[in-house]
Structures are given as structure tokens and as C-alpha cells.
Amino acid sequence: MSEDPAAQQQRKKTFDIEQHLLVEAIYRRYHYDFRGYAQASLKRRLQTALTRFHCRTVSQLQHLVLHDPEVFPAMLEYLTVQVSEMFRDPTYFRALRETVVPVLRTYPSLKIWVAGCSTGEEVYSLAILLREEGLLERTLIYATDINANALQKAEAGIYAIERVPAFTENHARSGGRTSLSEHYTAAYGRVVLDKSLRKHIVFSDHSLATDSVFAEVQLVSCRNVLIYFDRDLQDRALGLFRDALCRKGFLGLGSKESLRFSSHAGEFEELVPQDRLYQKKGGA
Template identity: 50%
Template sequence: MKKNELNHEENTNIEIQLLLEAIFRKYGYDFRNYSTNHLTRRISYILEKTNSQNISELQHKVLYDGKTFYEVLKNLSINVTEMFRNPSFYKLIREEIVPVLKTYPFIKVWSAGCSTGEEVYSLAILLKEEGLLDRSLIYGTDLNEDVLMKAREGIYSAKKLEDYANNYKDAGGKGRLADYFTVKYNSILLKEELKKNIVFAGHNLVTDHVFGEMNLIICRNVFIYFEQELQDRTIKLFLESLCTGGFLGIGAKEDIRFSKHYHLLDTVNDRNKIYQKKFI
């Protein structure tokens, strides 16, 4: 690599870090330990979206224009989800985790980084079919208020209905997915009975604190965007938010074996990445 190319890459990295520092100091959102590759890709897209000539100009806009900041926030946070995503994960919860949850008089579940809420409603359907929803409270949290508004509405495109129904069946669904929604125009509207035990709220995994005492925490496909230090901090947060013997589920492509807190977890299922807080 030529010297001028090295200088350009170094300068870009400095500009990115200055931008992230500005966001943290002004707004309190901390992306400073996100994966460099992820940040580079997203910021390149944001430059086009905001008509910014370079990162320094984008930083100026972020500091002096709240709308630009919100555009950056929306595009740095990750919002990819679907109902019963990775069905084997939900099937394992149904078969191995639910029997343990049934021993508790009241159950608290946290879906961290819930995006538009499809996986939160998937959990609600699963718990309803297992006779647990009435004594459960499910928290769905995200740092992006736009996706939380969509989650609260529980209205999704009917284009993915066939995929959702197949996922539900493969996840061990006991009825028909169609029993839990109505179809209107080109959208599916999830029934109100699923929403009464769900609370959607803003929460930033990077900067916010312990979130209650949970029996089950699910945070899938978020760690892959975090550097090791931030992964460690987040796992510590989850451990402090779990009751003893509580369960943690992460994404299929994520690996927390290198975390300095990993020794506090027992592996329930390595393929589906479900762990249990040790009885210490």
C-alpha cells in the first residue's frame, strides 16, 4: 500500500473517531467501540444520505442539526429482524427453556435491541401457546425510537407472511400463525391480546444500566457489531440483569467464548447459542 493511501486511511479513521466522540459528548449515544468495518460501511452510506462532502462536514451537521443526528442514529443502529427468525432457536426455547420458566410464579423476559418488534411478538406467541403469557412481562428495548414506534403498532408487511408462517411451523408452533393477526390491505395486524404483556422502551446497551432481574434475555445479532471491549461490557450488563439460573440467547453467528465473563455462563446449546447464568 502506498504512503498516501496509508495517510488517507489513517485520516479517515481519525475523522470517524472524532465524529463518534462528538455524538457521545453531545447526545450520549456511544458508538465508539462498534466494529470498524461496520462503521466505515454505514458512515459511507450516511455521507450520501445527508449530502455531506466528508466526515468532518457530517460532524459539523451532527453537532448543529438535530435532524442530521437522528439520520445518523437511525443508520448506525441495526434493524434486521423477522418473526421466529432462526426457527431452531425458538424450538429450543420451547422444548428446553420453557419447562424451567414454568417453575417460576412470574416471568420477566428482555429482548434487547428488539428493532421493529417481530421477535418480541414471536416470544409472546410462544409463551401464550405454553400457557405462560398471562404471568409474563416481556420488555422490548432499542435505542432507535422510530423502530420502537413500529414495534408498538405491531403492523407488518404481508409480503413476508409465508416466510413467517414457515418459521412458526419449524419453530414448533402449535396452531396457525394466522390465529394471531388480522389482514388488512397489504399488512398484517397483530392482535391486541399479544400486546398486553409487552412493554417497548428506549434503552441503550452501550450507555444505560441494569435492566431489572430477568429470567430470559435475548439479544441476537447485535454483538457482531461490537468490538471485544463493548461485548464484555454488554455481557456483564446482561449477567447483572439476569436472575441466578436465568438464560441468555444470542445470534447464531456470534461468539462470546472470548469474553472475560464467559466463565459465569453454562452452555445450554452451542449451536443455537443459548446460555445459563451459573448458580454461584
């Protein structure tokens, strides 16, 4: 027997209220701000979390989050999206090589910010690209995320060996100048990225929702993060990127992201539109 439409609507309304109360509680208790995240996406992730934590309602989940200190770190795995691969969207990395790297060569030293770095695949991709282009030795990469567990995995630089064929194919399609195998060692079903890559990377906790700019950089790469934010939080994040970028610095976004509807659109020029590469305008 199907549920009465009125009851369905009431259940949805209750879920929405509970969702709002949960993210507000998380903000007040743990200072992680998910209030500006896209509600539909957040709802899907909470529904998965309900099953994982054996809760019938979001209110029950909220009780666990507030009263069991071991639950919240596990909850972060559901609230933050940890999906990545090395050289994901290879044409993006090819565009970096062909369009951005020639300009980066003109700087005596480089700082790059990878925002929302997840478990580190994109950071290491950039580090390998920069090594291949002879720029890594003068580069410092800031890799930030709000998920401490993801940052720990990123810093370890260890990935399942069955993922390597896809990584290798992406790397080749990105215009890679070396064999990807030169940058890792393999053993016991895992690959470990070269430690000499990691010495050029600083992994750090940073929230695009609440934290400020911490350095001036020549390139910001924040891909497939803004799609999970509402419009106001997208604007806040883009404002941080604008403030962090030096004059005529570069911004890279994900394939489904754009500056088009942002209040900051007028402050950037489209550099490689199809690969979501932008350049900050060179005002005074």
C-alpha cells in the first residue's frame, strides 16, 4: 500500500527540519560549517549515513553526533565527498601544461593551492606534472581539506594498486613526459608515491566556509568541490581564491563548475573555457 501524499510531504518536511538542526548542531559543537552546502546533495549523504549508523531518524543521528565523540569523525566521511583519481579529466592537466606552465616558468618561486584536496590524488598529479616540467624544485603546494582522515590518507600517499591502470591512462592522456611508474613504488597490492614529491606539499586543515586566505599563490586548483555548495558559499570560496591569487594568477575549476553566475565572474578572464581554466584580471 503506497504512502498517502500528505504523509509523504509531512515526512519530507520533518526530514528537512531535522537536517537543518543537525548541520546547525555540528557547527556549534565542532565548528564545521555545512550550512551552505547544497541541500539536495547533503540529504542524499545523510540518508546513507542513517543506514551506516543504524538510525531511523536524523534526530537520532544528531544525538549520536553530539554525545558520542567517535561518531563525528566517521560522519565526516559522509558529509564530505571523497571521490578523486590521479590526472582526473586529463585535458585539464594538458591545458595546464600548455597554457599555464609557460607563465609559471617566469616566476623564481611558485606557490599553488589545491583546495578540497580529498585523499591527495590531484595534489600528486600536479606535483608530478611540475616535476616533468622542471618546476617542482621551486614550488610549494598547499593541499587543504576539512576532513582530517582524508588529509592523513593524502599525506601517506598510498593507493590501491588496482587503481593504477586508470591513473596511468589519465597521465598519458594529460601529456605526461615520463612513465607514471617512475613516481611510485609498488608492493603488497599498494603503490606509495615518491617521498620527494611529498616534501614539496604542505597538507593542512582549511574550511572554505569559515577560514580565510593564508598565502599569495600563482595557481588555485579547486575542482569538483563548488558543485556541493549553495550559491552564497560558492561566492565566498571564489572570493577567497581571488584574494589568494597574485595579479594575473590562474584558477582551475571542475568540469561541471563555472564562474558564469558568480559575483566574481567579472574579475576573471576565461583562459581555456572547455577545461574551466581562468585567469585573474591584472588590475592595479
